[in-house]
Amino acid sequence: MATVAEHYGRSGALAKVQAGLDRIAPDGGAVSLEQLAGFDHFHTGGLLATERMAALLAPTADDLVLDAGAGLGGPARLLADRYGCRVIGIDLTEEFVEVGRLLNRRTGLENLVDLRVGDITRIDLPDASVDHVLTQHVAMNIADRAGLYRELRRVLEPGGRLALFDVVAGDGGSLLLPVPWATEPHQSHLVTADELRTLLRGSGFTIDVDEDPTPVMLPMMRQMLAAPSPDTPLSTAMFIDDLQTKGPRYLQNLAEGRTGLALMACTAT
Numbered sequence: 001m002a003t004v005a006e007h008y009g010r011s012g013a014l015a016k017v018q019a020g021l022d023r024i025a026p027d028g029g030a031v032s033l034e035q036l037a038g039f040d041h042f043h044t045g046g047l048l049a050t051e052r053m054a055a056l057l058a059p060t061a062d063d064l065v066l067d068a069g070a071g072l073g074g075p076a077r078l079l080a081d082r083y084g085c086r087v088i089g090i091d092l093t094e095e096f097v098e099v100g101r102l103l104n105r106r107t108g109l110e111n112l113v114d115l116r117v118g119d120i121t122r123i124d125l126p127d128a129s130v131d132h133v134l135t136q137h138v139a140m141n142i143a144d145r146a147g148l149y150r151e152l153r154r155v156l157e158p159g160g161r162l163a164l165f166d167v168v169a170g171d172g173g174s175l176l177l178p179v180p181w182a183t184e185p186h187q188s189h190l191v192t193a194d195e196l197r198t199l200l201r202g203s204g205f206t207i208d209v210d211e212d213p214t215p216v217m218l219p220m221m222r223q224m225l226a227a228p229s230p231d232t233p234l235s236t237a238m239f240i241d242d243l244q245t246k247g248p249r250y251l252q253n254l255a256e257g258r259t260g261l262a263l264m265a266c267t268a269t
Helices: 002-008 013-024 046-057 074-083 094-107 145-155 193-202 214-226 243-255
Strands: 064-068 086-091 113-117 130-136 156-169 205-211 259-268
Touching: 013 094, 046 074, 046 130, 046 156, 046 259, 064 074, 064 145, 074 086, 074 094, 074 113, 074 130, 086 094, 094 113, 130 145, 145 156, 145 193, 156 193, 193 205, 193 259, 214 243, 214 259, 243 259
Parallel strands: 064 086, 064 130, 086 113, 130 156
Antiparallel strands: 156 259, 205 259
């Protein structure tokens, strides 16, 4: 797990994001989620994918949601803002959590969103303590998939929902590196969609929604990569080194069927 944190960690990230926020709202002013423009949705499909998953969970204002591998906390803030629920976000990368807490304060959501540094394969929460779990583009860095899903099931109350969106292995050949989540082979731990289904069912989940969003996401990603880089104060390039190489390589893997995408909603039995 230390190597995962090293892969994503960026020194000076907090100061860079602070400067970007001050360009949007000077002197520490309030920033809306709309003004962040999806910067904090650190996964394929960005805000669009988060909105789909949020709709699958549809938490109430009384619910507690766990964002497992929360990154900068964008999905957690969207859930809290849209549904009024409380969200605990856990991420291994300290820089992500620091930046996420800053974004919580600037968006006024610090009372609903609690971001913590931690390991989602060993969650510091009691059994059956959360109503829903959300996880996006996290599992591909985790070797012990069975352990991960058992742990997510442990903290979910029976009948609670798990929504996940992840990169999966395809049948088009070996993964071509580097990609945003891995520079070296030992950093990537993909499973096929069929293996993912087996792991989830074996961990105590029934699968209610099972979608392959690749046909939608692939044209969108092609368009994004072909467009000129916008002049924006906040960019995911702050957190992914060599994005100009890793972005097209990820697209190539998807286009050639070396990888795929899986979006699922499950119920804890």
